[in-house]
Structure formats: structure tokens, C-alpha cells
């Protein structure tokens with residue numbers, strides 16, 4: 001079982017996320033739905049900021065990648081061609097004693113519900129069944145008749161929507177190989193053992209990019225994307241020492257892959273290093289399969305050389321929820337505060353993904369302070385998500401903002417009304433700058449970029 005040098009902060013995060021409005025259990029008032037989570041007011045902003053950063057880096061800031069938003073429901077033949085109907089299975093074992101269900105290939109990651117110090121199958125009373133294959137795709141019916149012929153699937157990955165649109169996008173945008181198609185969207189997997197909060201859920205969001213290249217150049221592009229994607233995670237503020245590559249061995253490689261690397265993040269505790277993104281060299285597997293099953297050519301025509309070929313694909317596939325969790329785990333810290341008995345909890349999120357960029361406080365509810373603070377908050381809101389607070393002690397207000405990861409707190413005090421200056425406190429250094437209220441916008445813009 002992997003063990004990390006970083007502490008296990010998962011239980012504390014689950015409670016912080018509920019208390020502060022980041023993440024709630026789905027259908028909580030009904031006892032909760034199995035491993036499905038809802039993003040609250042702060043969570044939806046955090047995840048959106050993350051997705052925006054990805055979209056910007058992968059689509060907007062590049063000439064060679066186009067965006068797409070394909071539907072979740074697709075023609076059922078897509079999943080035959082992709083190999084998911086036959087092969088998207090996990091081996092499932094049941095325990096006749098405790099009625100627990102486990103992935104046969106991940107027993108070492110699970111605990112016996114009756115004897116948590118042991119893995120399933122290790123305790124004396126365990127009675128595991130033979131493994132049977134379980135398909136992870138959710139099925140539903142298209143149209144009013146519930147019959148086999150009407151079966152459709154909730155997509156288990158977004159990639160197939162890109163492959164089937166390869167020529168639509170290429171021809172409408174006149175892109176030349178090498179180029180990529182990117183999309184962000186929901187995916188569904190009926191996981192046997194979901195868990196660890198939003199790490200493994202049955203409904204999640206993926207940010208995927210398929211890069212179409214000329215055969216023979218694929219390994220070069222594979223190395224390029226491996227490095228690019230690692231750099232993206234670092235720019236997000238994930239600590240470099242908590243990130244590493246994991247190369248898939250021949251035995252681990254998926255049926256479609258010529259080469260594969262995971263980018264792993266150290267989640268702390270017994271979870272340790274786990275995959276947050278996969279970078280795969282898929283060769284021409286997908287386009288060739290779709291040609292065969294659809295009977296339609298999916299070839300690229302190189303006009304200059306008057307030559308047609310099926311491109312190879314290098315894929316980058318990252319979970320928006322999993323990176324959200326990584327950012328939360330990476331940012332969570334407990335600190336003592338000099339001169340104070342009570343310590344503070346800080347969510348050290350990178351300012352670019354923090355849900356609230358600044359909080360504006362009136363020191364007291366007197367002498368024109370609330371009016372000036374409210375006015376400042378309203379002005380700043382045109383450019384940044386800003387919180388306004390005038391209740392409770394200033395210390396408590398700071399703690400609250402630290403705990404949700406707000407990078408800056410701006411206080412309007414008695415002097416502010418007289419001389420037009422305010423204090424800006426930095427979440428991480430606790431340093432306070434006194435600046436003109438009219439300069440706050442530029443001060444924040446300077447520090448929030450990146």
C-alpha cells in the first residue's frame with residue numbers, strides 16, 4: 001500500500017469543503033447517492049477556474065488546437081468500435097461473508113470491512129468468489145421503448161466524440177496535421193470501488209485533447225506533450241516534489257496504446273502517488289476502428305504531397321475533479337500564528353484558481369467605514385470575485401478567508417475614511433501593505449495574473 005511522507009488531510013478537507021460550501025454529498029438529505037458529489041458556491045468557482053486555465057493553455061493560446069463540445073450520448077456502435085463494449089471491464093469479486101465488492105486487481109488498495117487491518121481475502125472469515133468481468137459503462141435507452149436495440153451508453157470518456165468528428169473539425173477549420181482537438185465534458189463510469197472523496201466517482205469531468213500527427217513523428221509529440229502537461233500542473237501551483245511520471249509497463253498498457261505515461265500527484269497518507277492525468281500514444285487504433293465500423297474514411301489528405309493517411313494520435317487526458325482534489329490537498333495547511341493561541345487553517349490555492357480573489361472588510365460598523373468598504377467591494381467586483389464582510393472580530397474574518405483560500409484581505413479602518421488608504425493583507429506572508437483605495441484594483445491585477 002503506498003504511503004506518503006505528506007499527512008493524510010482527506011477527512012479534514014471533506015469537512016472543510018462541506019462547512020465552507022466547496023463540495024457537498026449528492027442528495028444528502030436522502031442519505032446521499034453513492035460516490036457522487038455536488039460542487040457548492042466556492043467549489044463550482046474553483047473547478048471552473050481550473051477548467052478555464054486548461055482551455056486557455058490548450059485551445060485559446062495555441063494556433064494548432066481547436067475546441068469541441070460533443071454530446072454525451074452517441075451512436076452505440078461507437079462503443080463497439082472503441083473496444084469499450086467488449087473490453088471496458090474490471091474484474092469483480094464478492095465476499096460471501098461481509099457482502100463487500102472489490103476489484104480483484106486492486107485488493108491491495110482495499111480493506112476488509114470487518115477487519116480493516118487486513119486486505120479483502122486475508123482475514124480468516126473472508127470468502128471471496130471467483131473474479132467475474134464487470135462492464136463499467138452505464139446503460140440507458142434512447143426513445144420510449146426499453147429494448148436492447150434502443151440501448152445507448154453514457155460516455156465513459158470524452159475522446160470518442162473527438163475521433164468521430166476528426167474530419168468535421170479538420171475540414172471546417174482547414175487545420176493541417178499536426179493539430180489537436182480539445183474538449184471538456186462529463187464522463188460516467190460505474191466504478192466498482194469509488195471513493196476517496198472526489199478522487200474516484202461515478203460521474204466526473206474530463207479535459208481531453210487528441211493530437212493528430214503523421215505516423216513516425218508520434219514519439220516526438222508524445223515526449224512534447226508529456227513535458228507540456230507536467231509544466232501545466234506545476235504552473236497551477238502543485239508542488240513539483242509532489243508530482244511524478246509513472247510509465248506504463250507492457251503489462252499495464254491499454255489495448256490501444258503504443259506508449260503511456262501517467263502524471264501522478266502525491267495525495268498524502270496511504271493514498272500516496274496516484275494518477276491525475278494520462279498521456280497516451282494511441283497510434284492509429286481509434287481512427288482505424290471507426291473507419292472499419294462506420295464504413296467511412298477518416299484519412300487526412302496532405303495536399304502538398306498529394307498523399308492520404310490515417311494520422312496517429314497522442315492523447316492527454318486529465319480529470320477536472322481529480323485535479324481539483326489535488327489542488328485542495330496541495331493547498332491545505334495548518335499553521336500556528338505568532339502571538340495567538342489558536343492556529344489557522346490555510347487553503348494555499350494558487351491565486352488564479354482561488355474562488356474569491358479578495359475580501360473587503362469594514363473594521364467597525366461606524367464612522368463611514370461600511371460605506372467606503374462597500375463602495376470599494378462593488379468597484380472591485382467588476383473585475384474580480386470579491387467578498388464583503390463587516391461582522392465579527394477582524395481576526396475571525398481573516399481566519400475565515402484563509403480557510404477558503406482568499407489570497408487578499410482589504411481592510412477599511414478609521415484612517416481610511418480620512419486619507420483614502422486601506423490595508424491589504426497577503427494570505428501567505430501575512431504582510432500588510434497600506435495603499436490608496438484607488439490603487440487596489442491595479443495592485444490585485446498585478447498579483448492575480450499568472
Ligand code: ATP
Pocket residue numbers: 157189191198199200201202203204205206275276277278317318319320321322323
Ligand atoms: P484509474 O486507473 O484511476 O481508474 P484510468 O487509468 O482508468 O484511471 P483514464 O481512463 O486514463 O483513467 O482517464 C483519464 C483521467 O480521468 C484520469 O487520469 C483521472 O484524472 C480521470 N478519471 C478517470 N476515472 C475517474 C473517476 N472514476 N473519477 C474521477 N476522475 C476519473
